[in-house]
Amino acid sequence: MNIKELLNRSDQFLAERGIESSRLDAEVLMADLLDMERINLYVKYDYPLKSSEIDSYREMIKKRAQRMPVAYIIEKKEFMSLEFKVAEGVLIPRPDTENLVEAVIEYCRKAELESPQIIDVGTGSGAIAVSLAHYLENAKVVGVDLSLQALKIARQNMEKHELAERMSILKSDLLAEFIKRGIKEIDIIVSNPPYISETEMEELSPEVKKEPETALKAGENGLEYYRRLIPEAEKVLKKGGRLFLEIGYRQAESVSSLFGDNWTDIEVKQDYSNNDRIVTAVLEKRAESKTN
Template identity: 80%
Template sequence: MNIKELLKRSDQFLAAQGIKSSRLDAEVLMADLLDMERINLYVKYDYPLKSREIDKYREMIKKRAQRIPVAYIIQKKEFMSLEFKVEPGVLIPRPDTENLVEKVIKYCRQQGLKTPQIIDVCTGSGAIAVSLAHYLQKAKVVGTDISNSALKIARQNMKKHDLTERMSILKSDLLKEFIKREIKGIDILVSNPPYITEAEMETLAPEVKKEPKKALVAGKDGLDFYRRLIPEAEKVLKNGGKLFLEIGYQQAAAVREIFGANWSEIEVEKDYSENDRIVSALFKEKEAE
């Protein structure tokens, strides 16, 4: 059996299972199996597959039919044009989150922050932290998470991109560890925290439900982490430091209300789909009267 024949059968099989991206998924899995770019599959349509390749591919297709995300099957995901290792137990990086990274990079360059100190809270796979350290080549970045699975993967991605000299991964429940150590004067805090409501979780696609619930759900209204993180940020940021948050598309107004008197320049920005996606704010501690 050649590539063309097996792709056609796999596409039809996945489509019958209700997977809308059946053809794309079949091609991505085949490209990973054969260690080639997806576009090269068309050049090698007539390539005869070995029996062991067919067997391995069928196992991959079987997993996809069980609605296991493609990224978990091939154990990698591209983000900000970088490749990241992912596996079950860690959130899969989303294209929408690239907006958040790009916003932080743009801000640092506009402000002339050549050696910014950055903390990425709820780092997960480390996609945000690694991307910032990669593109801001003199930044000092710390990625934090409470999940041991996430910390393990984040460290692997940090090493994969050769960033151990300017990056570190620290276990912390939000910013508690930094507050405990009395670490202050941080330039930038960035976070893509859990923000899905408990009710929304029940309506999500089967693939999303395969991802860690703790990395997705934040209470009945999806705001639990913002209520904790914003006050904690005041104890860690420098005066004039900036906080960048990813939010759910309906949460902008509610998140704005959480910021207290020490915050100004609160801005909401949209993602590529024109949905509210990023809230940023400047921390400026008011002097006691």
């Protein structure tokens, strides 16, 4: 059997099971199996596949038919033009989150921060932290998470992109470890926290439901982590430091309202689809930690 024949059969098989992107997924999985660019499949349609390749590919297709995300099957995902390792138990990086990274990069360059100290809260695969360390050549970045699986994957991505000299991975429940250590002169805190409400969780696609619930679900109205993170950021950011938060497209007003008198310059930014995607604010007055 050649590439074209197996692709056609797999496309039909996935489509019959409700996979809307059946052809694309079949091609991505085939390209990964054969370690080639997807576009090269078209010029090698007549390439005869080995029985071992056919067996491996069928296992991949079977997983996709069971609604396992493609990124988990091939164990990688592109983000900010960089390749990241991903695995089950870790949130898959989304294109929307590139807006968050770009907003931080733009701010650092406009503010001419020479060596910004940045914390990425809820780092997951490390996509945000690694991207910031990669594109901001003098930045010092710490990615934090509570999940041991996420910390393991984030470290692998940090090492993959050779950023260990300017980047570190730390286990922490939001900013608890920084507060405990008395760290309070951070330039930027960035986070794509869980922000999906209990009601919205029920409406998610089967693929998204394969991802860790702890990285998605945020209480009854999706604001649980913002309510915790904003007060903690007041104890860790330096005066004039900035907090960047990714939000759900209907959360701009409710998240903005959580910033108290210690904050100024609250701004909502849109993504490429003109949906509200980021809330950012500047710390005008620091809140001292009880441990100080």
